[in-house]
Amino acid sequence: MENLIEMRHITKDFLQGEEVIHALKDTSFSAHQGEFIAILGPSGSGKSTFLTILGGLQRPTTGEVLIADGPFSRLNSKARTKIRFEKIGFILQAANLLPFLTVKEQFLLYNRASRTKPDEIRIKELFDRLGIAKLAKNFPSSLSGGERQRIAIAKALYHDPVVILADEPTASLDTERAFEVIKLLASETKAEGKATIMVTHDERLIEFCDKAFSMVDGVMKQIK
Amino acid sequence: MFLAWKEIRHSKGKFALIVAMVALIGYLAFFLTSLAYGLASSYTNGIDGWGASTFIMTEDANDNSALSVILPATYDAITLSSGDKAKLGSFPSVIKSVSSASKSNVYVFGVENDSFLLTSVYAPGALGSNEAVGDSSLQKAGYVLGDAFSLVGSTTTFTLVGFATNATFQTAPIVYLNLSSFDAAYGRPSGAASLIIVKGEVSSLPAGLKSYSHQDFVNTLPGYGAQVATFSLMIGFLVGIASFVLGVFMYVLTMQKIAYFGVMKVQGLSNAFVASSVVVQSLLLTVFGVAIGLGLTLLSGLFLASKMPFAVNTLFYAGITVAFLLFSVLGALFSVRAVLKVDPLQAIS
Numbered sequence: 001m002e003n004l005i006e007m008r009h010i011t012k013d014f015l016q017g018e019e020v021i022h023a024l025k026d027t028s029f030s031a032h033q034g035e036f037i038a039i040l041g042p043s044g045s046g047k048s049t050f051l052t053i054l055g056g057l058q059r060p061t062t063g064e065v066l067i068a069d070g071p072f073s074r075l076n077s078k079a080r081t082k083i084r085f086e087k088i089g090f091i092l093q094a095a096n097l098l099p100f101l102t103v104k105e106q107f108l109l110y111n112r113a114s115r116t117k118p119d120e121i122r123i124k125e126l127f128d129r130l131g132i133a134k135l136a137k138n139f140p141s142s143l144s145g146g147e148r149q150r151i152a153i154a155k156a157l158y159h160d161p162v163v164i165l166a167d168e169p170t171a172s173l174d175t176e177r178a179f180e181v182i183k184l185l186a187s188e189t190k191a192e193g194k195a196t197i198m199v200t201h202d203e204r205l206i207e208f209c210d211k212a213f214s215m216v217d218g219v220m221k222q223i224k
Numbered sequence: 225m226f227l228a229w230k231e232i233r234h235s236k237g238k239f240a241l242i243v244a245m246v247a248l249i250g251y252l253a254f255f256l257t258s259l260a261y262g263l264a265s266s267y268t269n270g271i272d273g274w275g276a277s278t279f280i281m282t283e284d285a286n287d288n289s290a291l292s293v294i295l296p297a298t299y300d301a302i303t304l305s306s307g308d309k310a311k312l313g314s315f316p317s318v319i320k321s322v323s324s325a326s327k328s329n330v331y332v333f334g335v336e337n338d339s340f341l342l343t344s345v346y347a348p349g350a351l352g353s354n355e356a357v358g359d360s361s362l363q364k365a366g367y368v369l370g371d372a373f374s375l376v377g378s379t380t381t382f383t384l385v386g387f388a389t390n391a392t393f394q395t396a397p398i399v400y401l402n403l404s405s406f407d408a409a410y411g412r413p414s415g416a417a418s419l420i421i422v423k424g425e426v427s428s429l430p431a432g433l434k435s436y437s438h439q440d441f442v443n444t445l446p447g448y449g450a451q452v453a454t455f456s457l458m459i460g461f462l463v464g465i466a467s468f469v470l471g472v473f474m475y476v477l478t479m480q481k482i483a484y485f486g487v488m489k490v491q492g493l494s495n496a497f498v499a500s501s502v503v504v505q506s507l508l509l510t511v512f513g514v515a516i517g518l519g520l521t522l523l524s525g526l527f528l529a530s531k532m533p534f535a536v537n538t539l540f541y542a543g544i545t546v547a548f549l550l551f552s553v554l555g556a557l558f559s560v561r562a563v564l565k566v567d568p569l570q571a572i573s
Contacts, residue, residue, distance in 0.1 A: 078495075
């Protein structure tokens with residue numbers, strides 16, 4: 001099976017004062033089409049570092065990240081930003097949405113930035129599937145946390161990326177909403193043929209994932 | 225443009241206040257400039273319209289044209305290589321209305337019939353010995369065509385046969401008389417002038433005379449230089465400080481939104497896209513504000529022009545507008561620098 005995103009022997013060291021922190025120790029990882037993968041770990045375990053290196057937000061100290069078999073981590077910041085824009089969909093804890101844009105405009109922002117025409121068919125398809133069509137004209141401040149995350153999922157999928165990276169997507173939700181959002185994320189991953197990598201501290205979410213890894217002190221171990 | 229405009233639309237109240245602030249700052253700067261320029265113009269309006277290149281008076285007058293007396297023989301000895309010359313009698317005075325006995329401070333100009341000094345303000349170009357043309361501001365003092373007045377210290381009466389617009393000198397309205405009437409009124413030799421006005425090139429100047437360029441002559445007017453310098457400094461500082469405040473304001477406005485920029489960068493929006501939306505928004509706010517400020521200034525000018533020396537100067541307006549736009553863009557660019565440095569990692573816990 002083709003690797004949509006792949007990490008080869010990544011390490012990441014930080015200098016904190018005079019002490020070197022090994023945030024990530026020799027980590028290799030790959031994700032394939034249709035896979036929904038959870039990375040679990042307490043705060044400070046290195047799971048956020050893992051996600052940011054995967055998303056090209058920072059570079060590894062050694063090793064390489066490839067996306068769709070093409071170079072990623074070795075590119076400069078501008079080129080990585082471009083790849084992030086085209087091939088990665090991000091879902092964050094909160095603040096995914098700009099407060100002054102309506103739900104529909106959040107999607108149009110992508111077209112504005114890429115100087116492309118809005119894909120109305122795609123928007124309608126995603127809106128219907130994720131049940132957010134009736135919210136199209138609302139501003140984020142009038143939406144519930146669950147609605148916001150459903151919109152964030154739709155937005156992450158809109159430009160047909162290769163991988164979806166989710167950072168604690170359920171952090172601000174109650175259990176019922178959290179499960180609902182995660183089930184949606186899992187089914188969308190399959191339906192759209194993406195690879196989704198989710199960082200979370202909530203172990204209950206593992207049951208919805210194809211694979212799960214735990215991260216402790218910069219070392220990743222497969223637990224499912 | 226997309227982000228900039230959508231955000232303005234979403235927070236109408238907040239941005240209305242910002243535009244109002246820019247408008248008021250702009251209003252202050254434009255209005256003060258108009259008043260200062262109007263005041264400065266009222267010193268020289270009456271001599272600017274001639275298009276004269278050279279002003280000549282006696283050396284003994286020591287830059288004070290009212291004390292200069294140039295005799296006809298001396299006038300004839302001034303030769304020009306090109307252009308035209310004309311005699312001007314000039315003296316500050318007070319006129320007294322025959323009918324109402326009200327008094328007005330004026331500047332009396334004695335001009336020869338058919339000279340360009342007269343034809344430029346009074347189309348018929350000829351004044352009888354008891355006729356006068358006055359600045360239109362005398363109408364506000366109650367004068368109408370046909371009214372008679374006398375110069376204080378003299379019993380001769382003159383009749384107003386015309387009004388000239390923007391005919392002021394050293395802030396006083398000008399009253400034009402025939403040069404011979406002027407000389408008679410001030411007990412000067414017949415045909416004598418205070419100043420010789422030249423439109424063209426002087427080739428020889430008799431001894432005892434001194435020539436001034438237009439600007440040099442204007443600078444001899446008492447109080448003119450000091451007043452212009454004072455106002456220029458005041459307005460210069462006002463525009464400088466206002467531009468700076470505006471720049472800082474745009475900076476703070478952008479810095480408040482830094483968290484969103486982090487999210488946008490995580491999502492892969494390019495620096496250029498984010499930066500341009502910041503700059504466009506600053507420009508939009510400043511353009512709206514300045515336009516409103518300018519509109520208010522022109523509106524005020526309509527109502528106040530009769531009571532204050534208000535004058536429009538498009539060059540100064542353009543200068544102020546450019547300064548405001550420049551500084552607000554600079555302020556925005558300064559915050560753009562911070563935006564570019566935003567670490568997208570901040571958006572990830």
